[in-house]
Amino acid sequence: MQDAGMLLRIAYEAMKELEVDVIEVLSRCNISEEVLNDKDLRTPNHAQTHFWQVLEDISQDPNIGISLGERMPVFTGQVLQYLFLSSPTFGTGWERATKYFRLISDAASVSIKMEGCEARLSVNLDGLAEDANRHLNDCLVIGAFKFCLYVTEGEFKVSKIAFAHARPKDITAYTNVFTCPIEFAAEDNYIYFDADLLERPSSHAEPELFALHDQLASRKIAKLELQDLVDKVRKVIAQQLESGVVTLESIATELDMKPRMLRAKLADIDYNFNQILADFRCELSKKLLANTDESIDQIVYLTGFSEPSTFYRAFKRWVKMTPIEYRRSKLAVRHANQHES
Secondary structure (H helix, E strand, O other): OEEEHHHHHHHHHHHHHOOOOHHHHHHHOOOOHHHHHOOOOEEEOOHHHHHHHHHHHHHOOOOHHHHHHHHOOOOOOOHHHHHHHHOOEHHHHHHHHHHHHHHOEOOEEEEEEEEOOEEEEEEEEOOOOHHHHHHHHHHHHHHHHHHHHHHOOOOOOEEEEEOOOOOOOOOHHHHHHOOOOEEOOOOOEEEEEEHHHHHOEOOOOOHHHHHHHHHHHHHHHHHHHHHHHHHHHHHHHHHHHHHOOOOHHHHHHHOOOOHHHHHHHHHHOOOOHHHHHHHHHHHHHHHHHHHOOOOHHHHHHHOOOOOHHHHHHHHHHHHOOOHHHHHHHHHHHHHHHHHHO
16 A cells, blocks of 8 residues: 655655754655655555654654644645545535545545534544554644645634544643644544535636546546556565466466456556566565575575576676675675664
8 A cells, every 4th residue: 555655745845844854754764855756656655654653753742743734735736636626516526535535545545424514524544553643643634624724715614623543641732733622532533524614616616627637536546556456466476486487477367367458457557577577576686685694596596586597697687786796785784884883
């Protein structure tokens, strides 16, 4: 599961405003500043846990999710924003957002339910450690609140906020942000507001643009679904690699597809099977050489090569070093880091 790179770019701007050591945060999360400019960037959701742990450690702020959320710019410049603004009503905008929320995150979902004369916007998150989940919950709830304010031109009024995480010992940071009642240990993260707001017409409503933005969002979702196929191919490669026989046909069979269809779907997103296999072998080889004491012969086997000579030639082509040179270079770096610490 992955998150849109836009979330990281927004967090980056907020960290700078908080005067957090951004370079140190990115370094400890193995992210370069250059990567942030990739418009197609998506980051693994499981990395959220590490990110929030690093951020809390460096900032020394036990409520860093609240602090970051307060300073994050409104989520703009994406197709979901355009869908909201061109939608006939605020409620229609949320219907579209619910359908296309995957463009923001694979691990989160949004929905709106009615409770009498109130509407309840929920944001559901999956599979994160408790502390990371708390910070991310806080940040996303504030982000959703600010976005609703933005698309309703300041008319959005909250009657209650509910967080899925347990009540912190000190909730001052929360009451400083929200003047409405706040609930903790709820079933989910909820923002309650007057249901009449769902019928609020958008001053930017434009039927033709709305249809165009809907089509654009659909295409983006379709592209993400094709990207999912690459992940599935990589998982099957990992399962089949030790057998030494990994082919387009064997992968297609495992995925219950015809080889021709698999080849065509990969081509739709500018991938080909041989490159996916080579990249996987390269990454695995480097990981085994750098982080284990496995013999070269064992690594040859684990990466699915039939002969050491074939492995050596491929690795030299990938990395511009022999496997032994690469292992020595990584060992030298590790020893240098241990000496510094």
